[in-house]
Amino acid sequence: MVTTARAWKGVAWLTFLGTAGILALSVGLNYLLLFSQVLTPFGRSMVTAILLPVVLGVPFFLFIGLKQMEVRRYRRELDKSATFDALTGCLNGAVFTSMVERRTARPSASGPRSGAFLVIHPEHLRSINLRFGLEWGDEALRLIASTIRSSVRAEDLVGRMGTSMFGVFLSGATEAEAKEIGERIRMRVAQVYFAPKGMEDALTIKVGGVVFETEVEFADMFRSAEQRISGAQDGAAFELTHLHS
Template sequence: MMTPMANSSPRQWKDIAWLTALGSAGILLLSVGLNYLLLFSEALAPFGRSMVTAILLPVIVGGPLFLFIGLQRTELVRYRRELNKSATFDSLTGCLNRTVFTSMVERRATRPESSGPRSGAFLVIHPEHIRSINLRFGLGWGDEALRLIASTIQSSVRKEDLVGRIGTSMFGVFLPGATEDDAREIGDRIRARVAQAYFAPKGTADTLTISVGGVVFENELEFEDMFRSAESLLSGVGRQPGFQLSHLHN
């Protein structure tokens, strides 16, 4: 892994060298000037003048320097936190992005041979009429509809469940350990809450609807198998608001 210093360009190194030289020259001039002024002070003994120099210079130089370093360190931590967040979460909806969501589902849905069978459910959620909303009210309101649907999904699942944005207008929900009854209850709850969500683009009340396809499994299962099986059920509801759930025997 390349370090930031190794990636610095010759121009950046030149700027660093100039800053170092000017900073050192400034501190040197400050030290010489202070000692010169104190040399002619009759109010202080030689020991007192040396103590003033020893205390004052670190305060004048070290205080601003360490304040600057501290602020830069805080900014770097914030930047890294935002970078990690942007690499993990979808910027529009706040859900896990597809790459991270897929990886986390794969880890939870697969098992070592000694750990026993894994069970759970996987839901694919497709918001309806997003294209119509975009055409009627503009892309901004389409994005707002997706954000509202995403937040409703997140508030409707359990703490241990995973929610990811896996397509332009498609969400995935992984329910570890869920039974068929659990999956059906959660899917119905998501659909009901999305339909009840207040959405009024340009002051015109509109109802948001979703289609849900889901599979329940009892053994180790790859993400793509879960996704294909759940997505195929969406065509079973004709891309109309509905909920289809099947039990996948693997």
């Protein structure tokens, strides 16, 4: 309430001062023109009619236009913050889930949908946080997310699932394509230069995935892909299976 009252007080003062300034300018201009020996009465009226709208209108409409640009920028930032994860730039969990569900829904006339779903889990993230601090753990997540996004196709979806897990939806991908993309992500992450506090450290991930050829629920895809991560032990960094309806 106090903040709102102060805001309205500022608006009131701006309105009062702006109106007073406009009145002073108008009266002063008309006073000067009244004693002009060069201009006829018609000329003085034309100067007033043209000059005042220009002097007053240009700053006013420029101000309004700048404010509209500012409002549009704020709206774009709000839309972006509601869609994308602020840390990694990936789709946030809720938006990612909704978009995947829409893409996997089977329209009545188009037949079954196919594709693949990958879950990517960074390894040793807790160790990075403990050894170097949370800011370096965040940097590791940003690097991994950037590598994932640069390794998938333009039509694929990448989302941050929870704190330290990523989901990748490969619409229409075959088993061979899913394996290729999953291995590409894993190898590129391993090649990322990561040197917290000047000490080079390796980034590694495990990838679990499922391929499907019929309409499936998001929860089933996620659970099955996550199970493949749990089953990836000792060097088996990428596990892929088929999901049947």
